[in-house]
Amino acid sequence: xxxxxxxxxxxxxxxxxxxxxxxxxxxxxxxxxxxxxxxxxxxxxxxxxxxxxxxxxxxxxxxxxxxxxxxxxxxxxxxxxxxxxxxxxxxxxxxxxxxxxxxxxxxxxxxxxxxxxxxxxxxxxxxxxxxxxxxxxxxxxxxxxxxxxxxxxxxxxxxxxxxxxxxxxxxxxxxxxxxxxxxxxxxxxxxxxxxxxxxxxxxxxxxxxxxxxxxxxxxxxxxxxxxxxxxxxxxxxxxxxxxxxxxxxxxxxxxxxxxxxx
Ligand SMILES: Cc1cc2nc3c(=O)[nH]c(=O)nc-3n(C[C@H](O)[C@H](O)[C@H](O)COP(=O)(O)OP(=O)(O)OC[C@H]3O[C@@H](n4cnc5c(N)ncnc54)[C@H](O)[C@@H]3O)c2cc1C
Ligand SMILES: [Zn+2]
Numbered sequence: 699x700x701x702x703x704x705x706x707x708x709x710x711x712x713x714x715x716x717x718x719x720x721x722x723x724x725x726x727x728x729x730x731x732x733x734x735x736x737x738x739x740x741x742x743x744x745x746x747x748x749x750x751x752x753x754x755x756x757x758x759x760x761x762x763x764x765x766x767x768x769x770x771x772x773x774x775x776x777x778x779x780x781x782x783x784x785x786x787x788x789x790x791x792x793x794x795x796x797x798x799x800x801x802x803x804x805x806x807x808x809x810x811x812x813x814x815x816x817x818x819x820x821x822x823x824x825x826x827x828x829x830x831x832x833x834x835x836x837x838x839x840x841x842x843x844x845x846x847x848x849x850x851x852x853x854x855x856x857x858x859x860x861x862x863x864x865x866x867x868x869x870x871x872x873x874x875x876x877x878x879x880x881x882x883x884x885x886x887x888x889x890x891x892x893x894x895x896x897x898x899x900x901x902x903x904x905x906x907x908x909x910x911x912x913x914x915x916x917x918x919x920x921x922x923x924x925x926x927x928x929x930x931x932x933x934x935x936x937x938x939x940x941x942x943x944x945x946x947x948x949x950x951x952x953x954x955x956x957x958x959x960x
Contacts, residue, residue, distance in 0.1 A: 699946075701939045704932060706827040706905050707798045709939040711947075716790025716914070718950040722771045724789040725778055736950075737770025772950060779954040784915050790948060791913035798936060799829040801902040805933045806910065809920055816908035820894040823887055827905040828876050829932070833865040839931065848928070876901070917944060918955055 700710040723733045740749040742762035747753065749764040756762045778786055798806070807814060817824070840860040843851035853860065879899060886896040912920065917940060923929065924937035945952045 699943065701942065703935050703939055704799070704829055706829065707802075707936070708796070709936055709943070710795045711943045712793040712795050712909060714790070714792040714943075714947045716948075718775060718948055719771075720789055721778070721786045721914075721948075721951060722774055724786040725774060725783065733771060735770050736772055738767045739770050740764050741766050741768045775950055776954060779951070780958060782960075787915040787918065787951065788913040790951075791911065792917065792943065792947065793909055793911040794940060794943065795907070795909050796936065797825075797827075797905055797907045799903050799932065800906050802930075802933050802936060803906055803908065804902070805924075805930065806936070809912075809916070809923075811916055812910050812912040812920070814908050814910055817906055819897045819900075819906075823883070823893060824897060824900060825905055825907070826880050828879075828901060829903040829905065830869060830873060830876070833862060833869055835931075836860065836865045836869075837862050850928070850930070876903075914944070914948060914951065918960075921955070922960055 700708050702708050719733045726732050726734075735748075735750075741747060742749070742752075742756055742764055743766040744763055745756050746766070746768065747756070747762055748768075749762075752762055752764075777783070796806075803816070806812075837860055839851055840853055842848070843853070858864075879901065882899060883896060887893065921937055921941055921944075924933050925941060926934075929937070941952070
């Protein structure tokens with residue numbers, strides 16, 4: 699499943715491990731009982747034996763009275779999540795492949811407890827792809843930042859009020875510049891520049907590619923930080939995509955996460 703993000707980016711699940719069931723199973727190592735099943739289950743009102751697994755007769759040899767609805771292991775999963783018993787959530791995880799602008803990677807790589815492998819511009823020329831923001835979005839963000847006094851998304855102190863005309867003009871200038879930058883890159887490579895030096899004038903809007911691996915506990919912390927309204931919109935889009943991937947693989951854990959974010 700490859701999800702397109704921004705103008706040339708994507709995120710794709712490489713693989714995942716574990717499941718909601720495995721998380722419960724790991725938590726039950728303490729009692730050795732394993733995963734017992736999702737509910738609600740009908741159990742005996744007297745001895746709590748589940749109806750779908752009635753091994754013995756009830757107390758005193760009488761038949762069971764199956765009439766009580768008991769929650770299944772979602773109760774334990776909820777308890778783990780709500781009480782921050784976090785280690786069982788480290789028993790599951792996922793690897794994703796990401797194509798994103800370098801400035802997004804700079805934010806992403808701050809999550810030091812994930813594992814990364816990135817394309818090396820010392821070995822291969824970088825893909826000829828650079829991120830160009832959407833003009834109307836830039837105006838919207840400038841206006842929104844002014845209202846919320848969001849310093850990171852806001853303009854510098856003596857700036858004018860941003861108009862769509864100005865954005866369109868400046869982004870056209872930027873697009874032209876990117877053509878010049880790419881042309882220079884190719885000419886440097888052609889002239890025999892070492893690849894590691896040919897890249898020195900490339901912009902942080904240039905797309906790079908990496909794989910990121912983390913356990914589920916780590917991904918949930920990543921989502922908490924990078925889906926927040928205070929995070930930069932570009933990395934938020936990637937975080938939303940990670941979120942969608944995790945919902946597919948760990949639906950019950952993700953439902954708890956959405957209900958009660960830390
Ligand atoms: C909205 C937003 C704005 C930000 N703005 C800036 C900014 O302006 N400038 C900037 O530099 N960064 C900024 N950051 C990055 C931020 O400071 C963190 O580096 C980033 O969110 C990763 O968080 P983390 O350290 O918890 O993650 P990880 O590096 O994955 O660490 C996970 C946890 O492991 C532990 N840990 C890891 N390494 C150490 C260590 N060396 N010592 C002690 N404990 C450790 C900590 O408990 C940590 O919470 C911003 C982040 C966000 C979400
Ligand atoms: Zn019984």
